[in-house]
Amino acid sequence: MKKILVTGGVGFIGSHVTISLLEKNYNVVIADSFLNSSKSFYIRMIELINSINPLLKKNISFYEGDIRNSYFLEKIFIDAKKEDNCIEGVIHLAGLKAVKESVKHPLNYWDCNLIGAIRLLNAMKKFNCHSLIFSSSATIYGKNQNLLIQENSDINPINPYGFTKATIEFMLHNLFESDLQKWRIANLRYFNPIGAHNSGLIGENPKGVPNNVFPLINKVASREIKKLKIFGNDWNTKDGTCIRDFIHIMDLAEGHILALEYLLKMKNSKFLNLNLGTGNPTSVLELVETFQNINNVKVSYDFANRREGDVERLVADNKLAKETLNWEPKRKISDMCIDGWKWHLNNKNFC
Numbered sequence: 001m002k003k004i005l006v007t008g009g010v011g012f013i014g015s016h017v018t019i020s021l022l023e024k025n026y027n028v029v030i031a032d033s034f035l036n037s038s039k040s041f042y043i044r045m046i047e048l049i050n051s052i053n054p055l056l057k058k059n060i061s062f063y064e065g066d067i068r069n070s071y072f073l074e075k076i077f078i079d080a081k082k083e084d085n086c087i088e089g090v091i092h093l094a095g096l097k098a099v100k101e102s103v104k105h106p107l108n109y110w111d112c113n114l115i116g117a118i119r120l121l122n123a124m125k126k127f128n129c130h131s132l133i134f135s136s137s138a139t140i141y142g143k144n145q146n147l148l149i150q151e152n153s154d155i156n157p158i159n160p161y162g163f164t165k166a167t168i169e170f171m172l173h174n175l176f177e178s179d180l181q182k183w184r185i186a187n188l189r190y191f192n193p194i195g196a197h198n199s200g201l202i203g204e205n206p207k208g209v210p211n212n213v214f215p216l217i218n219k220v221a222s223r224e225i226k227k228l229k230i231f232g233n234d235w236n237t238k239d240g241t242c243i244r245d246f247i248h249i250m251d252l253a254e255g256h257i258l259a260l261e262y263l264l265k266m267k268n269s270k271f272l273n274l275n276l277g278t279g280n281p282t283s284v285l286e287l288v289e290t291f292q293n294i295n296n297v298k299v300s301y302d303f304a305n306r307r308e309g310d311v312e313r314l315v316a317d318n319k320l321a322k323e324t325l326n327w328e329p330k331r332k333i334s335d336m337c338i339d340g341w342k343w344h345l346n347n348k349n350f351c
């Protein structure tokens, strides 16, 4: 059974990726510091695994710690080696992700995201593990005029968070070129993952006030927050609000498994950039309206001024990911709204 390290495996994306990996018969080792997650959420993951198949529990292990600590990371690789089941690949998700916070505290972002990646790559190199999936972001494209953004579009981030992601991609390319026989690397550029596992047992559970629109919609619908602020109704779009490419978290997770399998099957080295999005444009207002209609709840909102760092439109050309991985995002905006709301209702008082 192949052993995969998932950094940030208790986070929103990591938890769903972990469940998908276990279901595909991988052995998963998680490294997470709980910087933006919690022990109780990890317990929820175990509950979900138990409900899928109790036998899968033996295929998951957890290390609490910060990936910037080389000793911590190396211990994970050493333990795996001792068990005669070395780590064959890494899905690297640990990092900070809030655009607004990155503008205020850029050093925290450079420290966590860049140093974390460097320490991880050094450990991988030391232990002969050369297959990596990196959690990149559509944010690296910045202001892009194209209707659908292709992977070869300009990399032009407009905030510190985006710069850290773009820099890690460049660093990975340097590493790839330093030894053309070895590395198999896929930068997955996520668009806007939302929704939750349809069990309602896991979902997005950020600490503090959420930064993204979907957790905010949930909190307004459940009256924990009075009103949603929609930033700008004067964008050059059909209803004046920003256009995004929302993708169901389980479709995103499945993209990771296919990308990992693709890399692990490769005989030669490989460097890939892939957009993970649906290619379907949805405005923020359309998302709010679908959420209200499908869940039969009210989401009060106000329009506010445009927010610094926002772009008008961000929609993926996902042809390359579909062709390369034989991947197809299947779930609709309504599924994202139903599953996300189910998770939120089950977990309103969860911490």
Ligand SMILES: NC(=O)c1ccc[n+]([C@@H]2O[C@H](COP(=O)([O-])OP(=O)(O)OC[C@H]3O[C@@H](n4cnc5c(N)ncnc54)[C@H](O)[C@@H]3O)[C@@H](O)[C@H]2O)c1
Pocket (backbone or CB within 6 Å): 007, 008, 009, 010, 011, 012, 013, 014, 031, 032, 033, 034, 035, 036, 037, 065, 066, 067, 068, 092, 093, 094, 095, 096, 097, 112, 116, 135, 136, 137, 138, 190, 191, 192, 193
């Ligand atoms: N969610 C999105 O919309 C989105 C979009 C594009 C890219 N990404 C990237 O995907 C990755 C995962 O995103 P997410 O939404 O699951 O975020 P998240 O905050 O829910 O999960 C990140 C996890 O990493 C852990 N972590 C953070 N820094 C760590 C460190 N130094 N050492 C160990 N653990 C650490 C946190 O505790 C958390 O459990 C991030 O790198 C993010 O930048 C996310």
